[in-house]
Amino acid sequence: MKIAIVGTGYVGLVTGTCFAEIGVDVICVDTNTEKIESLQKGIIPIYEPGLEDLVLRNSKSGRLTFTTSLADCLNDVEVVFCAVGTPPDEDGSADLSYVLSVARTIGQNMNKYVLVVTKSTVPVGTAKKVRKAIQEELDKRGVSLEFDVASNPEFLKEGNAVADFMSPDRVVVGIESERAEKVMTKLYRPFLLNNMRVIFMDIPSAEMTKYAANAMLATRISFMNDIANLCELVGADVNMVRSGIGSDSRIGRKFLYPGIGYGGSCFPKDVKALIKTAEQNGYPMRVLQAVEEVNENQKGILFEKLGKLFDGKLEGKTIAVWGLAFKPETDDMREAPALVLIEKMKAAGCNIRVYDPIAMEECKRKIGDAVYYAPDLYDAVLDADAVMLLTEWKELRLPSWQVIHKAMNGNIVLDGRNIYDKKEIEEQGFIYHCIGK
Numbered sequence: 001m002k003i004a005i006v007g008t009g010y011v012g013l014v015t016g017t018c019f020a021e022i023g024v025d026v027i028c029v030d031t032n033t034e035k036i037e038s039l040q041k042g043i044i045p046i047y048e049p050g051l052e053d054l055v056l057r058n059s060k061s062g063r064l065t066f067t068t069s070l071a072d073c074l075n076d077v078e079v080v081f082c083a084v085g086t087p088p089d090e091d092g093s094a095d096l097s098y099v100l101s102v103a104r105t106i107g108q109n110m111n112k113y114v115l116v117v118t119k120s121t122v123p124v125g126t127a128k129k130v131r132k133a134i135q136e137e138l139d140k141r142g143v144s145l146e147f148d149v150a151s152n153p154e155f156l157k158e159g160n161a162v163a164d165f166m167s168p169d170r171v172v173v174g175i176e177s178e179r180a181e182k183v184m185t186k187l188y189r190p191f192l193l194n195n196m197r198v199i200f201m202d203i204p205s206a207e208m209t210k211y212a213a214n215a216m217l218a219t220r221i222s223f224m225n226d227i228a229n230l231c232e233l234v235g236a237d238v239n240m241v242r243s244g245i246g247s248d249s250r251i252g253r254k255f256l257y258p259g260i261g262y263g264g265s266c267f268p269k270d271v272k273a274l275i276k277t278a279e280q281n282g283y284p285m286r287v288l289q290a291v292e293e294v295n296e297n298q299k300g301i302l303f304e305k306l307g308k309l310f311d312g313k314l315e316g317k318t319i320a321v322w323g324l325a326f327k328p329e330t331d332d333m334r335e336a337p338a339l340v341l342i343e344k345m346k347a348a349g350c351n352i353r354v355y356d357p358i359a360m361e362e363c364k365r366k367i368g369d370a371v372y373y374a375p376d377l378y379d380a381v382l383d384a385d386a387v388m389l390l391t392e393w394k395e396l397r398l399p400s401w402q403v404i405h406k407a408m409n410g411n412i413v414l415d416g417r418n419i420y421d422k423k424e425i426e427e428q429g430f431i432y433h434c435i436g437k
């Protein structure tokens with residue numbers, strides 16, 4: 001089978017590469033010429049564990065190719081996956097302009113049946129808009145061609161994307177024709193060998209499933225952050241509470257970690273978009289409004305703690321920041337809490353020294369030379385009055401506190417991810433604060 005994947009970002013590149021790995025012929029399409037030229041030369045534009053080897057191997061075998069022209073490959077493929085971005089519009093709703101532009105290109109250039117599958121996260125009703133956009137272009141051309149639309153939301157996690165795609169908990173597919181169901185079953189059959197579940201449903205339900213999943217996970221995070229903040233006030237330890245409730249099989253252990261708020265390219269925008277969809281339908285999503293409010297507050301929580309520790313006198317203080325990416329194992333800094341904290345500290349007159357194992361270049365692209373970029377975690381703490389841990393990268397988990405104590409000017413450690421042992425750090429002469437204890 002031959003397919004095209006439109007949009008060669010985190011989702012599109014992983015999807016295309018993994019389909020190629022199981023034997024499908026895949027053409028990855030992107031309008032970003034630089035990205036496509038890099039990929040054609042074997043340079044991978046994003047950091048995602050395990051991806052580079054797979055891209056190189058499948059490119060070499062000829063099963064994975066890259067192009068900037070969707071029009072040129074439409075006659076060769078049976079399925080077109082749309083994995084372009086759906087960033088938030090000014091009012092919080094999902095911007096569908098990229099998705100609909102892909103649909104129009106398909107309508108303008110197709111000459112035979114094609115199944116158009118939306119993998120981007122899109123609000124309920126988008127498949128109808130995609131169908132309409134394609135049909136309008138066919139009508140303009142005065143041609144009558146059959147096509148199907150389907151929804152196949154993606155649940156991969158950045159940092160573990162290849163493994164998630166290869167062995168997902170489930171695959172959700174929204175379809176409205178038997179033909180589309182047959183094609184999607186054939187495409188995902190190799191994965192079924194690993195006992196994976198493909199859940200077929202109607203398209204609106206599939207579109208809603210993706211938002212409901214992300215909204216549920218964001219809710220768990222905000223709920224735990226709220227509990228953590230209360231734990232601090234009443235003298236409880238949120239880590240104990242987390243173990244206590246996570247061992248209840250009805251609750252489970254995942255996504256119960258308090259911290260500095262969720263970020264990334266999905267949760268913030270998807271929660272906003274779902275609130276907006278509800279609003280457009282005259283229904284207020286009260287729980288999600290609170291989830292967002294708690295999250296906004298949580299992104300500033302370490303700055304508040306810092307202010308208290310220095311009696312509000314932050315001007316001229318040097319702060320080391322460990323970790324910039326919104327989570328470990330990715331270079332993605334979209335909506336990263338680090339950006340909010342850095343902005344607040346800069347506004348308060350702090351000097352900032354940052355270190356991240358992977359996301360330094362991405363940070364430079366976002367904020368330029370507003371901060372000092374340290375070559376390693378020890379250089380970051382030189383003469384620092386305080387050090388903040390923002391992303392729990394493995395290499396930051398067991399630093400030498402003795403070396404750090406000597407290098408620092410002050411002795412404050414703010415642990416935004418609760419990964420350090422309070423007693424051990426305090427014994428080394430530090431003042432230690434984390435979330436929810």
Ligand SMILES: NC(=O)c1ccc[n+]([C@@H]2O[C@H](COP(=O)([O-])OP(=O)(O)OC[C@H]3O[C@@H](n4cnc5c(N)ncnc54)[C@H](O)[C@@H]3O)[C@@H](O)[C@H]2O)c1
Nearest residue numbers: 007008009010011030031032083084085086098120121154
């Ligand atoms: N990143 C994730 O972890 C994740 C997980 C699940 C779902 N999603 C969803 O998947 C979608 C894509 O997310 P992403 O993180 O991969 O985005 P991304 O920004 O990394 O990549 C999107 C790509 O689409 C390209 N593009 C835009 N318009 C195009 C067009 N008309 N033709 C061809 N290419 C075009 C862009 O150049 C870019 O390379 C979004 O809807 C997102 O919400 C993302």
